[in-house]
Amino acid sequence: MAIIERSITSTEVFSVATPSSSLGALKRPVATTGWKSWLFTVDHKKLGIMYSAAALFFFIVGGLEAVLIRLQLAAPNGKILNADLYNQMFTMHATTMVFLFVMPMAAGLANYFIPLQIGARDVAFPRINAFSFWAFLFGGLFLNLSWFLGGAADGGWFMYAPNSGPVFSPSHGIDFWVLGLQITGIASLAGAVNLITTVLNMRAPGMKLMRMPIFTWMQLVVQFLLLFAVPVITVALFLLSFQRNFGATFFDVSAGADPLLWQHLFWIFGHPEVYILILPSFGVISEVLPVFSRKPLFGYPFVVFSGAAIGFVGWGVWAHHMFASGLGPVSVAVFSISTMAIAVPTGVKIVNWTMTLWGGKLEFTAAMKFAVGLIVLFTIGGLSGVTHSVAPSDTQQTDTYYIVAHFHYVLFGGAVFGLFSGFYYWWPKVFGKLLNEKLGTWNFWLMVIGMNMTFGPMHILGLQGQPRRMYQWTEARAGEGLFNFGFWNMFASIGSIVLSIGILLFLINIVITARNGKVAPLDPWDARSLEWMTSNPPKEHNFDSIPTISHLDEFFHRKYQEDASGQMVKVKTAEQVMKELEDNADAHIHMPSPSYWPIFLAAGLPVISFGVIYSIPIAIIGGVIVLFGCYGWSIEPSTAPDDDFDPPATTKDVVHVG
Amino acid sequence: MTTDSHTETDGAAHTSTGLSNNKLGMWLFLGSECLLFGGLISTYMLYRGRVGEGPRPSQVFDIPFTSVSSFVLLMSSLTMVLAVSAAHKGDDRNTYLWTTVTAILGATFVGGQVYEFTAFYNEGMGFTTSLFSSSFYVLTGFHGVHVTVGVIMLMSIVGIMKRSKVPGSKSETVEMIGLYWHFVDVVWIIIFTLIYLIPA
Numbered sequence: 001m002a003i004i005e006r007s008i009t010s011t012e013v014f015s016v017a018t019p020s021s022s023l024g025a026l027k028r029p030v031a032t033t034g035w036k037s038w039l040f041t042v043d044h045k046k047l048g049i050m051y052s053a054a055a056l057f058f059f060i061v062g063g064l065e066a067v068l069i070r071l072q073l074a075a076p077n078g079k080i081l082n083a084d085l086y087n088q089m090f091t092m093h094a095t096t097m098v099f100l101f102v103m104p105m106a107a108g109l110a111n112y113f114i115p116l117q118i119g120a121r122d123v124a125f126p127r128i129n130a131f132s133f134w135a136f137l138f139g140g141l142f143l144n145l146s147w148f149l150g151g152a153a154d155g156g157w158f159m160y161a162p163n164s165g166p167v168f169s170p171s172h173g174i175d176f177w178v179l180g181l182q183i184t185g186i187a188s189l190a191g192a193v194n195l196i197t198t199v200l201n202m203r204a205p206g207m208k209l210m211r212m213p214i215f216t217w218m219q220l221v222v223q224f225l226l227l228f229a230v231p232v233i234t235v236a237l238f239l240l241s242f243q244r245n246f247g248a249t250f251f252d253v254s255a256g257a258d259p260l261l262w263q264h265l266f267w268i269f270g271h272p273e274v275y276i277l278i279l280p281s282f283g284v285i286s287e288v289l290p291v292f293s294r295k296p297l298f299g300y301p302f303v304v305f306s307g308a309a310i311g312f313v314g315w316g317v318w319a320h321h322m323f324a325s326g327l328g329p330v331s332v333a334v335f336s337i338s339t340m341a342i343a344v345p346t347g348v349k350i351v352n353w354t355m356t357l358w359g360g361k362l363e364f365t366a367a368m369k370f371a372v373g374l375i376v377l378f379t380i381g382g383l384s385g386v387t388h389s390v391a392p393s394d395t396q397q398t399d400t401y402y403i404v405a406h407f408h409y410v411l412f413g414g415a416v417f418g419l420f421s422g423f424y425y426w427w428p429k430v431f432g433k434l435l436n437e438k439l440g441t442w443n444f445w446l447m448v449i450g451m452n453m454t455f456g457p458m459h460i461l462g463l464q465g466q467p468r469r470m471y472q473w474t475e476a477r478a479g480e481g482l483f484n485f486g487f488w489n490m491f492a493s494i495g496s497i498v499l500s501i502g503i504l505l506f507l508i509n510i511v512i513t514a515r516n517g518k519v520a521p522l523d524p525w526d527a528r529s530l531e532w533m534t535s536n537p538p539k540e541h542n543f544d545s546i547p548t549i550s551h552l553d554e555f556f557h558r559k560y561q562e563d564a565s566g567q568m569v570k571v572k573t574a575e576q577v578m579k580e581l582e583d584n585a586d587a588h589i590h591m592p593s594p595s596y597w598p599i600f601l602a603a604g605l606p607v608i609s610f611g612v613i614y615s616i617p618i619a620i621i622g623g624v625i626v627l628f629g630c631y632g633w634s635i636e637p638s639t640a641p642d643d644d645f646d647p648p649a650t651t652k653d654v655v656h657v658g
Numbered sequence: 659m660t661t662d663s664h665t666e667t668d669g670a671a672h673t674s675t676g677l678s679n680n681k682l683g684m685w686l687f688l689g690s691e692c693l694l695f696g697g698l699i700s701t702y703m704l705y706r707g708r709v710g711e712g713p714r715p716s717q718v719f720d721i722p723f724t725s726v727s728s729f730v731l732l733m734s735s736l737t738m739v740l741a742v743s744a745a746h747k748g749d750d751r752n753t754y755l756w757t758t759v760t761a762i763l764g765a766t767f768v769g770g771q772v773y774e775f776t777a778f779y780n781e782g783m784g785f786t787t788s789l790f791s792s793s794f795y796v797l798t799g800f801h802g803v804h805v806t807v808g809v810i811m812l813m814s815i816v817g818i819m820k821r822s823k824v825p826g827s828k829s830e831t832v833e834m835i836g837l838y839w840h841f842v843d844v845v846w847i848i849i850f851t852l853i854y855l856i857p858a
Contacts, residue, residue, distance in 0.1 A: 124679040124682075124683065125679065125683060189687075189690060192686070192690070193683050193686045193687050193690070194683070196682075196686055197679050197682045197683045197686065200674060200675050200682060201673040201674050201675055201677070201679050201682055202673070202674065202679075203674045207674075227686060227689060227690045228689070228690060228693050229693075230690065231690050231691065231693040231694035231696075231697065232693055232694075232696075232697050234694060234697075235694060235697030235698055235701070236697070238796070239701065239796070242792070242796060246785065246786070247785070247786040248785065248786055248792040248796075249786065249789060249792065250701070250705075250789070250792060250793070255710070255789065256708050256710060256788075256789055257705075257708075257789055258704060258705075261701065261704060265697060265701075631814070634814075634818070635818065
């Protein structure tokens, strides 16, 4: 809808007087402010914000679940949760954190920053983008509805048979889990198709693949992983749903099924998933470290190719999750070696980051602190990860707290710290205000201390034999001496409170910044990549004119040039660079139009899912909604035709976007 | 002045790869579908010998019948090519004709599958009879649903084109459905070979 008349001085958005019709019945949505402008938007920036806001909400939900788990385990014979509720709690904690926090938060950053980083005005398929968001949100809410409808899923996040079967889990919890993940899977798949197409097809002139910012590169790898991993879990979830709802026996050993089938399908998805979670954060800190070291990223091609290598080798390590299942010596040996091998590209990245810091003019902003925090904490988690590749030792550690310690170091110390680094780095870009640095420092240190207090002792607990997923431990099993189970469990639980306070400070920081935060200058960090070559927050059309790219770190090279002695010196301010773009501004920029259909279509999916659980007629209603949505969608042009605008746009000088 | 951007539908003229967004998106989606069918086929291959008390594959399969319906489906790829070719030439009449013929051939295949499923059911092979039967019905059922979706798309596109409401390029829309249709056919060749031709 939005046609933007650009004169040099005004970025006013003209509203449209004669909206085109959708399916002949509905008027096309035209609101540019208010809730309707968010509900029906196809703008990648609004969708990015909505993704992140929803993910933050689920982060709080998942965090509260974690705190309940730690309170239960703080002392022997915990009484806060009963066994059944405890099972639901750890299952939903993991599911929420993996599928409803880290993935969508990374998707939010990808949505917002990929088009900006490659010099595009929107993604390739703006309506599919909106659909992805709504499908994710509805899927996540659907999953969590199970808490109120007879109990949540209780089989653990990897939902092994036979715990996933109707005998061991008679409530509807796992049905909600299966269908909820199916819906978020559709969202991820649609998002992957969209973002890969965007990165490959929508780059600004001169933006060769090897000139792309690292964040975009890592997201490209992630989206390919999603593209090929999601269908595998889709198959597994379908089979499980047919078993639970229609009487099939795919994972029922008593009917002759192979219980390892689920494990293989799950982990063929599940291990690439691990890299889906961590690579976006690797991308974020590869942007942050050079900016605050005042140096280019050390070995850019190595960081790119090691990311791609992780993406490839990530497909060949899944069975290291299954060393205790009796795979046989050949499989175990192969997967041990591939697991050791995948540590190499990860190590390459750590070397590159360290060398980026080496000799740089380091500036420890909150974003930088979180980035350095990631390097240290992820390395610890990576090292305990390598110990898992030693199958004999892993067989001992399987299903103990040692594993829990490992993946929290890589996922919390790695993925989450990277995301927080991104929050502090990009906040001024998105909202035009700087997050409070002082609170940021407290936020960082409380999170570092809290996370090490919580997850550090779990190494010890695990090696001493405390199993995962036990809802209580008893004094009799706590062991001797001061540093027994009791001490470390209490220590970890106190740590989780410290960690929670750290995260609370971040939320407080958001509120304080929104109320009276410092307005960010155009280029607050003296940044290097293209997303900073536009206003804060960016205009609806991102760039007044699409820049032609001639360098990696294009923005930096427009600001700095080599002087006679080979030193890079600042020759232009960010304002001057911006002015050049504005002087060449495109006259009319024709942005993709808002649409009812993405949210409408996505709303059909949970209706179908309810129907599968409760009664088939409801599913048919959902199916009709989806079908109707598809027709509405395919008849509606993605961008409103020129004669829908008043005054009619003349195609001659209109730049079409997305 | 840079005008290097494009709408969702207006072709490949300005993209970085030279491939239109729609086509690239469709190829990516089909790549993902390979893994979907890969998972289903693996499940079937694992379970095809586990018949329990139920009938064995060789007892129920009617290979001549399925060969004929497979032939019908393969021929629909040919008519799909004719439809795409007519669409590229801007020959509306033949586009409608061949698209409709493709839809009819696809529907015939689905009809054959329904008949086959009914016959198997009557011979005592229900969905829950054995691991073999469940994984057979899931795999072929998923394929059947894909063909059905294709038929619906083909019939819809004819209807929409006759009212000339297709946003963007008509020929590309037909070509996209064609890509999907050929993919579904290729998958059937694999499924037919693995399920029916290679004895368990």
